[in-house]
Amino acid sequence: MTALIETKSLNKHFGALHATRDVTFALEEGARHALIGPNGAGKTTFINLLTGVLAPSDGTVLFKGQDITRVEQAERVKLGIARTFQINRLFRGLSVLENVYMSIAERVGAAPAMLKPAGKRSDVIEEAMELLTRLKLADVAHKAIPELPYGRQRLVELAITLGLKPQALLLDEPAAGVPSAESHIILDAIDALPKNIGVLIIDHDMDLVFRFAKKITVLVRGALFAEGTPKEIGANPDVRAVYLGQATTHGA
Amino acid sequence: MSTTPAVHENPAALALARRHRFQWWEVLPWLLALGFYFAFPRYLGFGTELLITVLFAISLDLALGYAGIITLGHAAFFGAGAYTVGMLAKHEIWTEPISGLVLAAIVAGAAGFLSGLVLLRTVGLTLLMLTLCTMGFLEEIANMAAEVTGGFDGLDSLPIKPIFGKFEFDVLYSSTQYLYVLGVLLVCFVFVRTLIYSPYGHSLTGIRENTLRMHAVGAPVSKRLIVCYTISAALAGVAGALWAQANAYVNLSTLGLDRAATVLIILVLGGYGRLYGAFLGAVAYMVLSHFLSKAYPTAWQLGLGLLLVAIALFAQGGILGVADRLRKRFGKERKTP
Numbered sequence: 001m002t003a004l005i006e007t008k009s010l011n012k013h014f015g016a017l018h019a020t021r022d023v024t025f026a027l028e029e030g031a032r033h034a035l036i037g038p039n040g041a042g043k044t045t046f047i048n049l050l051t052g053v054l055a056p057s058d059g060t061v062l063f064k065g066q067d068i069t070r071v072e073q074a075e076r077v078k079l080g081i082a083r084t085f086q087i088n089r090l091f092r093g094l095s096v097l098e099n100v101y102m103s104i105a106e107r108v109g110a111a112p113a114m115l116k117p118a119g120k121r122s123d124v125i126e127e128a129m130e131l132l133t134r135l136k137l138a139d140v141a142h143k144a145i146p147e148l149p150y151g152r153q154r155l156v157e158l159a160i161t162l163g164l165k166p167q168a169l170l171l172d173e174p175a176a177g178v179p180s181a182e183s184h185i186i187l188d189a190i191d192a193l194p195k196n197i198g199v200l201i202i203d204h205d206m207d208l209v210f211r212f213a214k215k216i217t218v219l220v221r222g223a224l225f226a227e228g229t230p231k232e233i234g235a236n237p238d239v240r241a242v243y244l245g246q247a248t249t250h251g252a
Numbered sequence: 253m254s255t256t257p258a259v260h261e262n263p264a265a266l267a268l269a270r271r272h273r274f275q276w277w278e279v280l281p282w283l284l285a286l287g288f289y290f291a292f293p294r295y296l297g298f299g300t301e302l303l304i305t306v307l308f309a310i311s312l313d314l315a316l317g318y319a320g321i322i323t324l325g326h327a328a329f330f331g332a333g334a335y336t337v338g339m340l341a342k343h344e345i346w347t348e349p350i351s352g353l354v355l356a357a358i359v360a361g362a363a364g365f366l367s368g369l370v371l372l373r374t375v376g377l378t379l380l381m382l383t384l385c386t387m388g389f390l391e392e393i394a395n396m397a398a399e400v401t402g403g404f405d406g407l408d409s410l411p412i413k414p415i416f417g418k419f420e421f422d423v424l425y426s427s428t429q430y431l432y433v434l435g436v437l438l439v440c441f442v443f444v445r446t447l448i449y450s451p452y453g454h455s456l457t458g459i460r461e462n463t464l465r466m467h468a469v470g471a472p473v474s475k476r477l478i479v480c481y482t483i484s485a486a487l488a489g490v491a492g493a494l495w496a497q498a499n500a501y502v503n504l505s506t507l508g509l510d511r512a513a514t515v516l517i518i519l520v521l522g523g524y525g526r527l528y529g530a531f532l533g534a535v536a537y538m539v540l541s542h543f544l545s546k547a548y549p550t551a552w553q554l555g556l557g558l559l560l561v562a563i564a565l566f567a568q569g570g571i572l573g574v575a576d577r578l579r580k581r582f583g584k585e586r587k588t589p
Binding site (some may be wrong): 051095098113126130 | 464
């Protein structure tokens, strides 16, 4: 398998805080990869480095072997790297459909058009409706975001990102804040993603991580701590000591 | 679970596919404006001022209401347009009115583009201050370069050629100005309306609603904002040019904070980000200030201030926002008898 995203001794300093320490990492094509670690381990910082929100202090980021360390966020999205946010970042004043229209219009290059009505891009609208149908959101497509329960807002968060048809999908705690009764909707949606795209998921929910991931990377205080299959990670006494012990007792 | 009927019958898809279509009531403002021409021939000076204010407010709505660019210095571009026409006419370089508007749009648009390159890197209070600075800067230039701008006194008795070489401007009887301004307003309005219902306009709304997310979906955010600010500035320049042509003079008031604040109040009053808020706000503001200043000549702005406080506290979204809420409540009651 080829690596979609790779990092080579990536570092990020915020003043005295060394948030990312020498991380060498690879997200493979078709991967179902989880990134776990205690609070403050630098997981979200790492996502921000991969997506170009932050520039690393040193080290390199590669996409399919090409150096993208200095490539802007919007350009990385065009290459095929997309992410969801830990806290919903939605267009709250717009309908669910209009939210998804936004990302699809950017991907297909419809967005810069000034003199043609947005409603006449029926290709964009149809694709958005198909995506919403797939995520079981079609019945609320006309609603504004604040009218939806949080679990479904979380799905809109995912839908906007899927509209970008990413090759590498980075999910920052996709089920965070979702009542457990509704979290299966998120999980089903993630399970139904195309097999060829590489997915990296950050989560504290060990049920979700162990159900989803084929490979787990553990980050502790910004540095790579352990990496392996769920079985290996579950059985790793060091990992259990720093992290898993505090949560649940999986893979024992 | 078939997707095809859902796409075509879904109310959201239909609403989005049809939202740019003209509604029957959209012809009303124009009928009213034409009716005003015949009903109040003695108030056409006031009417002309009102229509110019509407155009200025629409230009601000594009930047502030749609793209969320918080500005308190939009009169910079109104003044840039007014002075372009004023100086060209006074020095007998260019006196044809319609091409004058185009020149004013180019100059004001250039001012918007150049200042936008710098100030659109900032947000919030910093942005607000920088827009104020831009306006203060231009105002001071107009004040200092008295030889070409007339300085504090401005330029008066501007020679403006008749429209199409036929219809003379008359400063005392504004019928030509009124129809001319109404025509230009219609063209500019249709342009802005087209723009905001386009995918580009949709992406501006996205930037206003969540800038970070727009970055994350791959939108070139700063480029879009600069283009929007430039267009908005050019339209404000057209409004300023119309003002200079209709009044045959230009002075520092076109560049002042007073004008910038008034247009902002108008937009808040009518409802920003709603296209027709500019119309309602301008009418409400000018009619209110007209009657209030008659009734309480010394303290009429107090009444306006109280109204603004009430709107900020209880009616965000202005007159149109309140109308929207009433319609929603009314509509729901009708659906569930």
